[in-house]
Amino acid sequence: MTKLIDLPIIEHELSGFTIEKLSKVMKLSFSRRLLMSPDIDVTVDQWVCMKLLHDHGHLNQQQLSELSLKDAPTLVRIIDKLEDKNLLTRSTDHLDRRKTNLSLTKKGITTVAKIKPILQSFRAEAYNGITKSELQAMEEIVYKIFNNLNIQNQ
Numbered sequence: 001m002t003k004l005i006d007l008p009i010i011e012h013e014l015s016g017f018t019i020e021k022l023s024k025v026m027k028l029s030f031s032r033r034l035l036m037s038p039d040i041d042v043t044v045d046q047w048v049c050m051k052l053l054h055d056h057g058h059l060n061q062q063q064l065s066e067l068s069l070k071d072a073p074t075l076v077r078i079i080d081k082l083e084d085k086n087l088l089t090r091s092t093d094h095l096d097r098r099k100t101n102l103s104l105t106k107k108g109i110t111t112v113a114k115i116k117p118i119l120q121s122f123r124a125e126a127y128n129g130i131t132k133s134e135l136q137a138m139e140e141i142v143y144k145i146f147n148n149l150n151i152q153n154q
Contacts, residue, residue, distance in 0.1 A: 058103035
């Protein structure tokens with residue numbers, strides 16, 4: 001039986017809807033920035049996967065799914081598109097043939113390098129007027145909420 005706890009009444013609620021709206025507006029705005037660069041044929045979701053592969057060197061599909069928070073069918077579509085664009089390669093794990101390892105190609109690494117300044121410019125605009133300490137506090141709070149809910153869902 002779950003024990004209910006008494007929580008104080010919060011005068012100002014930060015709703016999940018507010019966070020979702022922010023997420024959608026940021027994704028749409030960044031997507032528009034990517035579309036303005038015709039030599040970069042990458043969606044935001046593809047960028048997320050490419051950035052994770054760039055940061056980690058290589059990942060298997062399960063790891064990429066967990067880190068990107070993408071379900072398996074969605075991730076497979078993203079991987080297929082990135083492979084078609086010659087931005088990523090797949091290979092069978094030599095220790096466990098059931099696993100597929102993913103890594104960026106040279107073109108993929110070059111594309112990440114092209115996107116980074118676009119991302120920096122986008123963030124500069126999005127975070128205009130917000131101090132570094134405010135951003136750090138926001139990130140810490142968002143991670144606490146994420147971890148609170150992520151732990152409960154496991």
